[in-house]
Amino acid sequence: MPTSNIPERAFRDAMGSFATGVCVLGAKRRDGAAIGMTVNSFTSVSLDPPLILVCLGMESPRSRAIIDSGRFSVSILASDQRALSNHFAQQGEGFVPETGWREGQNGAPVMDKAAAVIECAIETTHSSGDHLIVIGLVTHIESDPGREPLLYFRGGYRLLDGEVG
Numbered sequence: 001m002p003t004s005n006i007p008e009r010a011f012r013d014a015m016g017s018f019a020t021g022v023c024v025l026g027a028k029r030r031d032g033a034a035i036g037m038t039v040n041s042f043t044s045v046s047l048d049p050p051l052i053l054v055c056l057g058m059e060s061p062r063s064r065a066i067i068d069s070g071r072f073s074v075s076i077l078a079s080d081q082r083a084l085s086n087h088f089a090q091q092g093e094g095f096v097p098e099t100g101w102r103e104g105q106n107g108a109p110v111m112d113k114a115a116a117v118i119e120c121a122i123e124t125t126h127s128s129g130d131h132l133i134v135i136g137l138v139t140h141i142e143s144d145p146g147r148e149p150l151l152y153f154r155g156g157y158r159l160l161d162g163e164v165g
Helices: 008-015 061-069 082-089
Strands: 023-028 034-039 042-047 050-057 071-076 101-103 109-111 116-128 131-143 151-153 156-158
Touching: 023 050, 023 061, 023 082, 023 109, 034 050, 034 061, 034 082, 034 109, 050 061, 050 071, 050 116, 061 071, 061 131, 071 109, 071 131, 109 116
Parallel strands: none
Antiparallel strands: 023 034, 023 071, 042 050, 050 131, 071 116, 101 109, 116 131, 151 156
């Protein structure tokens, strides 16, 4: 198996040069508690069937809860939802606040006023490095084209500056 001697900081800096959207994954734990976690490793995989991919840290108890639930939501955050991103990025249980969310069609929590919401059933998971790659089958979507996305680039939040022609 090949090995790499790339320093972690150099890898982080290079990957930080790729601008991403910011999402909150939501699920319900076995005890019924609504939880969430901020992620930016998220992408579409397939149109037919509609599949998405998220990457979750293996050591995170929230990752295990999401996997155990068998279903989850992805709330793609809007530009005015930095506080939500920060809340769910903190260490700890990742409990959903008392307000600002609702239960989605699949039972997972979805964030109010998100730019888009994607609800999924877990199709498969793969272990790779220190993360779990989760493939979700999309079961419901909502989108608000009037909401601008929250972006993350080089360690900080960014806003769209306008369209490029």
